[in-house]
Amino acid sequence: VGEDEIQRERGEARMKERDRAEGKAKPARTGEEENKMSSKDTEREQTKVKANKAGKNQKEKRQEKREEKVKDPKNKREKREGERNSEEERPKENQRTKGEKEIKEEREEGDGQEGEGWGSEPKQAKKKPKERKAKDETKHPEKGRKSKEKSKEVANEGGAKKRKSKEEDDKKKSKKLKEEAEENKKKEEDSKWKWWEEEKTDDGVKWKQLEHNGPYFAPPYEPLPDDVRFYYDGKPMKLSMATEEIATFYAKMLDHEYTTKEIFQTNFFHDWRKEMTSEERKKIKHLEKCDFKEIHKYFVDRNEARKALPKEEKQKLKEEADKIQEEFGYCNLDGHREKIGNFKTEPPGLFRGRGDHPKMGMLKKRIMPEDVIINCSKDCKIPEPPLGHKWKEVRCDNTVTWLASWTENIQNSIKYIMLNPSSKLKGEKDWQKYEVARRLKGVVDKIRSQYRADWKSREMKKRQRSVALYFIDKLALRAGNEKEEGETADTVGCCSLRVEHIKLHSELDGQEHVVEFDFLGKDSIRYYNKVPVEKPVFKNLQLFMENKDPGDDLFDRLNTTVLNKHLQDLMDGLSAKVFRTYNASITLQEQLKALTNADDNVAAKLLSYNRANRAVAILCNHQRATPKTFEKSMQNLQAKIDAKKEQLEEAQVELKRAKADLKAKKDVKSKAAVEKKKKLLEKLEEQLLKLNVQATDKEENKQIALGTSKLNYLDPRISVAWCKKFGVPIEKIYNKTQREKFAWAIDMADENFEF
DNA sequence: AACCTGACTTAGTATACCCCAC
DNA sequence: GTGGGGTATACTAAGTCAGGTT
Structure with a gap:
């Protein structure tokens, strides 16, 4: 109901909302869109x-x-x-x-x-509510990270009682914990860089010092085993490595809708033929005669096998990934260790445009060091290109924020390696x-x-x-x-x-x-x-x-x-997109004001927050495909609701019975029984209500993506202020990544912040 | 003024991962 | 231990916008 009011209040009608208002009782979207x-x-x-x-x-x-x-x-x-x-x-x-x-x-x-x-510009004073926060952080340097571990441990302990040979494990764990804690401490110290308290310079210079290890290149192609074959016109055919690689790109996508589209097929086949040897080209003339099924199956199986890998193997893989992250995932910017956003070059593959894209299916070429421009400080250690390779160029341009770039062959546009949203430059x-x-x-x-x-x-x-x-x-x-x-x-x-x-x-x-x-x-x-x-x-x-x-x-x-x-x-500084940011943020602020009830519990407050968030997402038309599992999980929820209803009815019957009992006996015991039943009934009613709210929430959210607005349009200080004002822990609305991205806001906004 | 391009933000989807019920 | 369901993260496409060139 609240949401409909919001929409009306805004004096406009995203159609869906209006339909909902007209349908009144019906929470789900109805109306013309669906009729149509x-x-x-x-x-x-x-x-x-x-x-x-x-x-x-x-x-x-x-x-x-x-x-x-x-x-x-x-x-x-x-x-x-x-x-x-x-x-x-x-x-x-x-x-x-x-x-x-x-x-x-x-x-x-x-x-x-x-x-x-x-x-x-209305000068807004840089207030600093930082004192308290800073103290907090120094007091429990690794609290945040550790708590997760801890809870894990607690859980483990419970299970360990059954099995006795846990000690060794525990020892290992505690050692590991210690190591981790130490590492975290180091990390934390770095990430504690409160750049927002430093003087800002506005001269277009983005950094004084920039040092990094260059991009991490996609692993080279691994040829298929001999028993996995490609067939042309019903006959097996051995492909040259380059041709085979491209074939695998297509084969991997076989059960994707893309490959049924004509443009996709045409583009793919055209680009594929370009890369073939002349003999191959002579032979392979029609895509319909190409049979990728065996290759497809090979990859499906391989993926499954990887999923079913024993624990240790998985652990190993993870460690390797961590090592790569460690080596290539960070850079040194003005003396601070900063996380890089995308430190890997994009692997080769088939271009997947969105919508009705004329270039879908075209071959996205492998990026080589010779394609890559490196940007870093003059006097620093220049990243090593992979063995036997050279960079396209090494430059030192401190008016830009990227560390490396290359030109992509589909749209001929430049792709960049840049910092993570938690970095100073982005923040x-x-x-x-x-x-x-x-x-x-x-x-x-x-x-x-x-x-x-x-x-x-x-x-x-x-x-x-x-x-x-x-x-x-x-x-x-x-x-x-x-x-x-x-x-x-x-x-x-x-x-x-x-x-x-x-x-x-x-x-x-x-x-x-x-x-x-x-x-x-x-x-x-x-x-x-x-x-x-x-x-x-x-x-x-x-x-x-x-x-x-x-x-x-x-x-x-x-x-x-x-x-x-x-x-x-x-x-x-005004441009068209500022209106989007402005209207999104102001809407959130207004909605929060209108919807939040100070007496509510945290869950209810969060619902209000989500509703405010949703109002913005609707305004900005942030949509998503209905999750594949939506129907199912909705059914599950409905089943829960039905079960609860049954329970409720039962409880009602029991209450009646107890009341009758009381009337007949009029003793203390039966009176207590009545009270008990009453309480139970209340509890059930509340639970049912909650479930219903959940269902409504879910239904309303079916095709709406909240993340985009949260990440890009809503001034985080509004949310932080709201959390502080209503005693909602910040973790309830921002996950770890988001907290890192919005560290500046979490630190600087107090409950009185006004957008 | 049209056109082009570089740099950067904003976007949805695919996949990895984690947790919980069974 | 497992499977499944939900969330977090990875990925990269697709926008915006300003400055330069023709």
């Missing part, structure tokens, strides 16, 4: 199919358009200009209908420049991001009233800009850069919306001026939403869509560069 999706397949599946179809039409159209452009670019351009000019007139007509506002508008336009002063940037968002809080009202005013501007450009900004602000849409056609999946953001992505309803379900959005956003995640908008926005959209084809840009006079330049003028 007739089959039982998952919504996303449907979405994709639909999108694919749409995509094809679009693409054909757009292709045509492009061809036209190529044929006669000038002609097209002129035509477009003509359209624009005539459009330019139209706003004036509209203004007339809006009456006397013209004058006001002029004034506001003149005032537009007042924005200059907005940039003044500082993160902190700064939220500070920018907080500055936006101070000027957002002004910006809002300005874009409202701009809805009536005589300039088409301004109108488009202001409507787009309205969407970005209200719906937390992404900016929407242009993308190269045919290089990536066809997805859009705000500025790249096309006419086909929205539908206008002057009236829908009792609401006026409803815009229906339906498009694929980042990662080809569908954005579907029906939003009532203000009348001028609606009118503007009608205007923008006039005389356009479905495949035309909705905001043809706007792109992200123009928009961001404007935003930069409004506030220093």
Whole structure:
């Protein structure tokens, strides 16, 4: 119920939410989205199919358009200009209908420049509630890490009573514990680097000293054993090593949906043939005649065997991995040991794009040292390339944060090795991001009233800009850069919306001026939403869509560069994505305020937190595939609920009986029995309620991913303050990794922090 | 102004891992 | 001890945005 209120309060309606509100009693999503999706397949599946179809039409159209452009670019351009000019007139007509506002508008336009002063940053004092925390940490240096071990030990002890020969084990363990503790101590000391208490420099220099061991390269290809064969046209065929390697990439993916897709197959086969020897190429002409099944089985078996490995073997493997982590996983940055995020080069394989990606199945080549640029201090020990190899380049650029880079062959873009989110370099940037968002809080009202005013501007450009900004602000849409056609999946953001992505309803379900959005956003995640908008926005959209084809840009006079330049003028550091951060964080703060009940127990408070978190995830459209095990675990939960209900009924019957007993006997004993039954009943009721809440929570979370917003959009200080204020242990909302990433916030925010 | 590119953040999914009930 | 279910981590694709070049 609370959640529905939230949504209403925000004055907008992500469609799903509204449907839920309409359904009232029904907690699960119902309504149109599902009606529309007739089959039982998952919504996303449907979405994709639909999108694919749409995509094809679009693409054909757009292709045509492009061809036209190529044929006669000038002609097209002129035509477009003509359209624009005539459009330019139209706003004036509209203004007339809006009456006397013209004058006001002029004034506001003149005032537009007042924005200059907005940039003044509300200086927020760096408070330091650090004292207490620091003390805590020095007192129990390895408490956090140890506690886990300890609990393990306790558990073990319980079991050990049965078996007696535990001593040796224990000894080993305690020794190991000691070692670990020592190591942890060392680590802890390093990770205790409180960079946030140091002076910040803002000169673009990211480090003074940077030392590391370079990337860890993917292990070389191991040829298949002789008895694992590839068949062509029914006959076994020995492949050259390079060809075989690529075949294994495909074979490994055989039971993945990807390999059923035509583009995937075509791309794969094309790239594979390129790498074949000429004899192989002569022979292998059709993918359908290739039989990878034996290879596939080999890998499946191998994986299983690895899973079934005895303990010691597994232990060994782990130790090896730890060694690698130890050697390549850390670097020295300005005298501090920092964890690296991705210290391994990406292994070769087949490219798995998301959504309807034109390049899926292409061969991702093996990265060699000769492809890699190393970035490190001048005077430090330069990382050794693997034996017999050389680096592409070693440079010393302290204005960037990466340690190594290479160019990837699919999109021809650069990939980097960078630090872990817990590092100073990442943390500082993160902190700064939220500070920018907080500055936006101070000027957002002004910006809002300005874009409202701009809805009536005589300039088409301004109108488009202001409507787009309205969407970005209200719906937390992404900016929407242009993308190269045919290089990536066809997805859009705000500025790249096309006419086909929205539908206008002057009236829908009792609401006026409803815009229906339906498009694929980042990662080809569908954005579907029906939003009532203000009348001028609606009118503007009608205007923008006039005389356009479905495949035309909705905001043809706007792109992200123009928009961001404007935003930069409004506030220093402002760009489109800041609105997402701002709206996400402010929503969390408001929701927490509205939902948290100080008298609740921790579990209930956590539920409130999750609900607030979920409100943000919904706002940002963070989705996930319904977990594979969802149905099952839901059933399990339902079974539990049913069992509880039964128990409850039984308890009721028993209570009645006890009451009758009491009436008959009227002795102390039966009175006590009644009390006991009453208590039991209460307890059961409470448990049932809890289970029901759990089920609701689960259902609501089915397709919503909370992690992304938690990690990237919610100022951690809001959460930290909330925890401190309501006595919720921080571990309940942030796991170990998250606590490391947000160490700065955990340390600096007190319960009074306001975003 | 269009175009390109480098650097960095944000994103969902696959897999590893851990814990608990059996 | 095992299996399964849920969470944490690894992985890498896909965005944003600004600065430079044409």
